[in-house]
Amino acid sequence: MDTEVIGQIRQSVAQLCGDFPGSYWQEKDRERAYPSEFVKALTEAGLLASLIPEEYGGAGLPLSVASAILEEIHANGCNGAACHAQMYTMGTILRHGSEEQRKTYLPKIATGELRLQAFAVTEPTAGTDTSSISTMAVRDGDEFVINGQKVWTSRAEYSDLMILLARTTPKDKVKKRTDGLSVFLIDMRKAVGNGMTIRPIRTMINHATTEVFFDNLRIPADSLIGEEGKGFKYVLTGMNAERILIASECIGDARWFVETASNYVRDRQVFGRPIGQNQGVQFPIARSYAQAEAANLMVQKACSLYDQGVKCGAEANMAKMLASEASWAAGEACLQSHGGFGFAEEYDVERKYRETRLYQIAPISTNLILSFIAEHELGLPRSY
């Protein structure tokens, strides 16, 4: 896409973010409150519908633009985690849903009338081993009955719809352990209180994450997306977009940390000169800048492959790993450069530092990315 157009989109995102200064995020963080005003502003600007094709009411933009939007949000001190899923979770309906499901839901997701922000995969006992999830959906006439539990289902309290991965055939009855998993689109407005219970989890960051319990929740059979038993594959195809977009947020965080650190050390005088004159202060910032620039090249490569419809699993994973490590290095340099003031809430450094740490764990932890590269790129034996 035209770099001038992307530049204009970046500019309008930065302008929108200007209405949400550090004090806004500090208050939300303190109260662990959902940034509804920010999400509303992004929705009204059509930014969260950027990946939805035009025929379904979205902007039909490529992933590289969605990536620029999220990067810019984070580079401007804001946080897209409250709503980034609204951008890509719809991909499961778009790629694997029926035309009727696409027509029913995508236009409403595009306008923000329906929020699809909850993506329920992780379970407390299965952890990263998704094939071991035990939430079951059992067919009963023209319904499915769901029992089980999810954890870390972010934004569930602020979503109308949920994409749920559940077993439809027990693990011991399938040939391949990833078979027998199915994806459902659940209308949470009907489900909560009727078999679905949501409990918020307070965490070290303001992330609106929850645990969700299913106790004989009945959903219509046409909530199934695609073919029964093929859900693992469907979920996997969406994960590349998610990883690339999260990587972009990390690049944005790194940019914020590098700029904030550079500004501070240029001004802060100790021993009668700017602390930024000391190489011991300059070098970690300069190093993290170099790391972020390199990681960004991998993000761009992953975006480009994704937008061409080419295989990009390795690049998406590497982008997420490198970008999350670069943002952490930049956060570390920024915090250290600020000395004691780095701990003060009003500087936003400690908040961004906590926020960016998540991305070495979610949506997939670094070890699992390294295992993927070792096995699939280097041909080494599978380690687990």
Ligand SMILES: Cc1cc2nc3c(=O)[nH]c(=O)nc-3n(C[C@H](O)[C@H](O)[C@H](O)COP(=O)(O)OP(=O)(O)OC[C@H]3O[C@@H](n4cnc5c(N)ncnc54)[C@H](O)[C@@H]3O)c2cc1C
């Ligand atoms: C704030 C937050 C929001 C989240 N939002 C969502 C969401 O919206 N939807 C959702 O479904 N999930 C969500 N998650 C879950 C997230 O994707 C998982 O926490 C993450 O994938 C790690 O899984 P786990 O916590 O079960 O860790 P585990 O699988 O228990 O792993 C713990 C540690 O052991 C390591 N490890 C495990 N197995 C291996 C191995 N074979 N080799 C080497 N190392 C290994 C891991 O790398 C990790 O460091 C969220 C998590 C958090 C913290």
